[in-house]
Amino acid sequence: MDKVYHLLTLAIVAIYWLLVASVTIRVVTKRTAVSVSLAWLMVIYIVPILGVICYFLFGELNLGGKRAERAREMFVPFRSWFKQLNSCQAHATDTMGEHIFKIDELCNHRMDIPALSGNTLTLHSDPNRTLRSVIDDIQNAQSSIRMVFYIWHPEGLVKSVSSALIQAAKRGVSVNILLDAAGSHRFFSSAWFTMMKDAGINIIPALEVNILRIFFRRIDLRQHRKIIIIDEKIAYTGSMNMVDPSTFKQDSGVGEWIDLMVKVTGPTVNVLAAIHCWDWEFETGERNFPTLPECKLVPNAAPHPIQVVPSGPGLPENLILQVLTLAIHQANESITITTPYFVPSADLVNVLKLTAQRGITVNIVIPHRNDSLMVKWASRSFYGDLLDAGINIYEFYGGLLHTKSVVIDDKFCLIGTVNIDMRSLWLNFEVTLAVDDSDFTKQLYEIQNQYIQQSHKVIYSEWQNRPLYNKVLERIYYLFNPLL
16 A cells, blocks of 8 residues: 555656646647746746746636637738728828837837827826716717726716716617726626617727636736727727726725826827727627728818727737837937836836936836735835836825826837736737827826925935835735736
8 A cells, every 4th residue: 555655656756746747848838928928937936836827827827719719810811991081181191200100100010000190199197077978978879988997996976977878878879998907897797787788889898807717718818998089089098997086995095096198189089999890890700990090180280190009819919018118219308107006027017227327317206005005015116126227206295196107208108008017018918109299298297296396306315215014015026026
């Protein structure tokens, strides 16, 4: 009997060794960033069985066979639709500033999405005014409403948004809403979901989490875009979920969420509508391209070119990260970044340090309190290197600063749904706007300065004297930062 137990033990050890060895080879042969591979190997070796399971759940960008095939089939038709916009009058490269011209080149070469002029932009920083503006536009809708959100929280003024959508559907407006299944899970179990469905609204959960298929599709891929399209004439996008901050996560201990939304009219609306159509087909298989925009420019009007930059599985890899890097490299005077989740890659850290070291003022504004403990400590693990390079770091005390924005030289900006972390830049479905409009950028920069005025500047000498346990936590979470 002892011999049987001995052989059984040897067999288990051999199977375990083969399992770890095979997963190690798989991790090493995948062409991911070295930091990501090392982080996964550490997880696999420290928590052996659980680490292997976690790798198969979250370690590879696996859409699942059905969605992956659909994304491949969609890419060429959508690229062809975008390519038509290159020949319209609104793609006026001769009026573009130097910042957006290079970004237009990049997005055109990778997906045929051009920067389009002839837009108007309105910046919304007050959530009540934002929601009331959306309600007014829904009430005036004539033909169609398209929405995609990560979180839909049916409380406060969002109830009025839902009521306006129900009334719009009853008067014959086509309403298609795509909501992330995980981010909006409470909405899908609420009475509002039933009422809106009964009114004829098409509400689809995106990227449903199915426990039975966890080994066939990565379950933490999320639909993180925030887009509203009304009659293909008005669009909203930005960092704000469909929530009323006065009623959302009031017991989380981080304060109210602080967000920005942009209201857009002009040809860029149709590009954002096409991004919604991509998401809708990716989830349902139903193709319905928006109409092509009217591309006639008003004589003597400011061009206001906007580049829509989408990202996510099935779309050109790292496109938003490339746009961000290109924008930072073009800075001549200053860069101000606001983000709730700051866990940059090593490459992006080096880009920021290089920018500061060539004499550019670099400001990073992040919330003092964060709703993710892991992100909080992982973020702080970067402070020392960034402060040493001369980068200014501000911790915002006015709530959970959720605004995702980048202002370059007070003349050019990026604004959208993208956090400065690996999840946003590599995994999630995101969208950002690159805006070449000095007046709009100045408004955004003023709001960023208001954030800075409500922040505490981190002083390098004081930071070096922080408690030892802080340093230990930072180092621990730093090792896992490629996976956050």
